[in-house]
Amino acid sequence: xxxxxxxLFNKYMRITMRMPMWTLFTLIQPLIWLLIFGxxxxxxxxxxxxxxxxxxxxxxxxMTVLFGSSWSGVSLLREIxxxxxxxMLVSPVSRVAIVLSRVLHSSAQVIAQAFIMLLVAWILxxxxxxxxxxxxxxxxxxFLLGVGFAALSNGFAIALQREEPLVMIGNLMTLPxxxxxxxxxxxxxxxxxxxxISAANxxxxxxxxxxxxxxxxxxxAVFGKGLVVLTIFAGAALAWAVTAFNAxxx
Amino acid sequence: MTNLAIQIKGLTKIYPPxxxxxxxxxxxxxxxxxxxxxxPNGAGKSTTIRAASTLCGFDEGNVVVxxxxxxxxSLEVRQAIGVVAQQTGIDYFLTGRExxxxxxxxxxxxxxxxxxxxxxxxxxxxxDNSIDNLVSTYSGGMRRKxxxxxxxxxxxxxxxxxxxxxxxxxxxxxxxxxxxxKLNKEFGLTILxxxxxLEEADxxxxxxxxxxxxxxxxxxxxxxxxxxxxxxSITVSFDDVGKNEQGFFHYAQQQPYVKGSTWEDNKxxxxxxxxxxxxxxxxxxxxxxxxxxxxxxxxxxxxxDVFLKYTGSSxxxxxxxxxxxxxKQWAGKGGxxxxxxxxxxxxxxxxxxxxxxxxxxxxxxxEDADGIPGAKKREExxxxxxxxxxDQQKQWSDKKDDSNPAGEQSSPQWDQSQxxxxxxxxxxxxxGEK
Numbered sequence: 001x002x003x004x005x006x007x008l009f010n011k012y013m014r015i016t017m018r019m020p021m022w023t024l025f026t027l028i029q030p031l032i033w034l035l036i037f038g039x040x041x042x043x044x045x046x047x048x049x050x051x052x053x054x055x056x057x058x059x060x061x062x063m064t065v066l067f068g069s070s071w072s073g074v075s076l077l078r079e080i081x082x083x084x085x086x087x088m089l090v091s092p093v094s095r096v097a098i099v100l101s102r103v104l105h106s107s108a109q110v111i112a113q114a115f116i117m118l119l120v121a122w123i124l125x126x127x128x129x130x131x132x133x134x135x136x137x138x139x140x141x142x143f144l145l146g147v148g149f150a151a152l153s154n155g156f157a158i159a160l161q162r163e164e165p166l167v168m169i170g171n172l173m174t175l176p177x178x179x180x181x182x183x184x185x186x187x188x189x190x191x192x193x194x195x196x197i198s199a200a201n202x203x204x205x206x207x208x209x210x211x212x213x214x215x216x217x218x219x220x221a222v223f224g225k226g227l228v229v230l231t232i233f234a235g236a237a238l239a240w241a242v243t244a245f246n247a248x249x250x
Numbered sequence: 251m252t253n254l255a256i257q258i259k260g261l262t263k264i265y266p267p268x269x270x271x272x273x274x275x276x277x278x279x280x281x282x283x284x285x286x287x288x289x290p291n292g293a294g295k296s297t298t299i300r301a302a303s304t305l306c307g308f309d310e311g312n313v314v315v316x317x318x319x320x321x322x323x324s325l326e327v328r329q330a331i332g333v334v335a336q337q338t339g340i341d342y343f344l345t346g347r348e349x350x351x352x353x354x355x356x357x358x359x360x361x362x363x364x365x366x367x368x369x370x371x372x373x374x375x376x377x378d379n380s381i382d383n384l385v386s387t388y389s390g391g392m393r394r395k396x397x398x399x400x401x402x403x404x405x406x407x408x409x410x411x412x413x414x415x416x417x418x419x420x421x422x423x424x425x426x427x428x429x430x431x432k433l434n435k436e437f438g439l440t441i442l443x444x445x446x447x448l449e450e451a452d453x454x455x456x457x458x459x460x461x462x463x464x465x466x467x468x469x470x471x472x473x474x475x476x477x478x479x480x481x482x483s484i485t486v487s488f489d490d491v492g493k494n495e496q497g498f499f500h501y502a503q504q505q506p507y508v509k510g511s512t513w514e515d516n517k518x519x520x521x522x523x524x525x526x527x528x529x530x531x532x533x534x535x536x537x538x539x540x541x542x543x544x545x546x547x548x549x550x551x552x553x554x555d556v557f558l559k560y561t562g563s564s565x566x567x568x569x570x571x572x573x574x575x576x577x578k579q580w581a582g583k584g585g586x587x588x589x590x591x592x593x594x595x596x597x598x599x600x601x602x603x604x605x606x607x608x609x610x611x612x613x614x615x616x617e618d619a620d621g622i623p624g625a626k627k628r629e630e631x632x633x634x635x636x637x638x639x640x641d642q643q644k645q646w647s648d649k650k651d652d653s654n655p656a657g658e659q660s661s662p663q664w665d666q667s668q669x670x671x672x673x674x675x676x677x678x679x680x681x682g683e684k
Contacts, residue, residue, distance in 0.1 A: 082338075086339055087333075087339030088356065090303050090328060
């Protein structure tokens with residue numbers, strides 16, 4: 001299974017490398033958010049002595065992850081249409097490997113994107129903790145979040161079998177979930193009902209965990225909590241996607 | 251008895267709610283044989299291939315491929331077969347070699363073995379010079395050849411080809427036939443293929459199975475099938491089939507030299523002993539019964555006549571492939587893959603001849619009045635639009651009872667409305683005014 005995953009992952013990476021522009025294109029929107037909102041809300045949001053850019057960057061990173069990974073299912077549908085999936089299914093390749101390689105590829109792509117975003121934010125002068133160990137910890141959270149959402153997107157792709165509703169769900173998964181989380185606004189600013197949703201939203205835990213390690217005074221307890229929640233989230237999403245894919249045989 | 255490469259017994263595949271795509275189908279293919287499955291769209295050819303190649307499950311029956319049961323030993327079956335589906339499942343952004351290497355890895359082959367095999371297959375299919383180019387630069391014929399090469403990388407004993415030459419020009423088709431024939435003769439490969447081309451079935455295959463309504467109607471060698479139709483084939487076309495024409499048919503049937511007949515719309519196929527000599531006699535009968543013949547032709551029976559006899563329609567008139575309709579691709583389930591095709595295939599086939607045609611001609615668009623055949627469709631399409639005025643809504647509910655007996659939107663209707671979407675904007679602009 002691992003070898004199968006590796007060979008397929010390799011294929012997806014090769015295709016991505018041949019179209020690097022696509023990876024960069026998905027960065028445009030988060031970049032705009034970072035540049036514009038970072039400036040707009042700078043003086044508007046009072047966060048004590050904290051700088052809003054530093055507060056916002058983890059939120060933008062999470063947004064990058066969502067924009068990047070929530071569309072993974074669309075390309076699965078394309079592959080089903082093109083017959084590539086059938087070609088894999090008639091071979092003895094592990095079914096789990098097909099889903100796993102897609103999800104891992106999407107996460108790898110998302111990590112690269114998040115890294116670029118982080119670099120831009122740092123150049124723009126956000127006061128972030130750039131200690132490599134903490135960076136790796138942040139990337140771990142980003143990876144898990146990417147796995148979770150890419151798996152969800154693939155699972156929905158198989159369940160819906162159509163591109164239009166999948167795109168709709170992709171949209172639903174990204175923006176509202178970001179607003180219902182602590183990505184852009186601190187929790188104390190939210191009305192009670194949003195706080196409630198936010199507490200059940202894996203994105204909140206991801207943002208808090210990333211914020212906790214990128215802060216100049218890291219908080220490992222918050223990171224640990226996020227790590228546990230996201231591991232469960234990614235694991236459950238992946239299990240669902242694999243089950244859905246196994247049922248694809250009609 | 252020679253060994254059987256594929257043995258299918260009582261294969262039944264039901265798509266909900268009650269579409270029997272394949273219905274107690276029996277088929278046996280001997281080792282080293284090429285068998286062609288001929289049949290109209292939705293007959294169950296692709297579903298049969300998908301079931302035998304472990305791509306889809308089935309409700310009843312037993313399928314043994316290369317000595318293994320597809321249900322219980324699917325892994326062994328997969329190792330023994332190569333499959334070329336209708337859509338080329340190769341990646342356009344990889345080179346030919348990368349595609350083949352990946353395929354080799356998926357079959358757990360060793361690296362050195364993969365490389366040897368690529369060299370061998372590339373030479374065989376004359377792809378040596380382009381094997382390291384991106385597939386997106388390949389021509390249609392080259393892609394198809396690469397697709398077959400990929401399917402052969404692990405040295406399967408049985409090859410499934412679903413419409414292998416669909417969409418290729420005649421030159422490339424012939425090249426591919428040569429390759430397929432050689433694969434069978436030189437390497438003893440058993441080949442099961444589906445095709446729409448009679449010439450392909452005729453010249454390439456040892457056995458032809460004609461499939462209709464999910465069942466095998468007849469299996470035999472192409473020659474035996476053609477010989478089963480006695481005499482020559484005389485095709486008589488009429489503008490309109492009225493009393494006189496029926497009279498002619500009745501009278502002609504009673505002649506001792508007329509051995510069989512089939513109607514196909516306004517065309518009458520007569521199978522006549524010594525056709526050349528008897529054509530004059532038939533003309534005399536036509537004159538006597540005052541039947542208006544617009545065209546008459548005399549020929550040796552072809553596989554098309556056999557096809558016509560068993561399916562009631564000429565293969566030349568069946569459409570190329572429903573999967574090629576762009577709106578079906580757009581409908582998102584990928585043309586011919588899996589669920590989709592089989593769910594819709596059979597129904598589409600029935601509709602396509604009549605309703606669907608007028609739909610495509612968009613004749614109904616030109617007319618304005620209600621009560622014309624297009625009105626129902628137009629309303630169905632409107633119904634999909636979402637944003638429609640109260641007037642329209644009322645109109646709809648007034649019409650609903652008589653124009654849509656099913657009352658609610660069952661799936662095939664949904665599909666029809668889909669077809670309408672592409673036109674919606676256009677008629678909305680016109681229709682909004684009135």
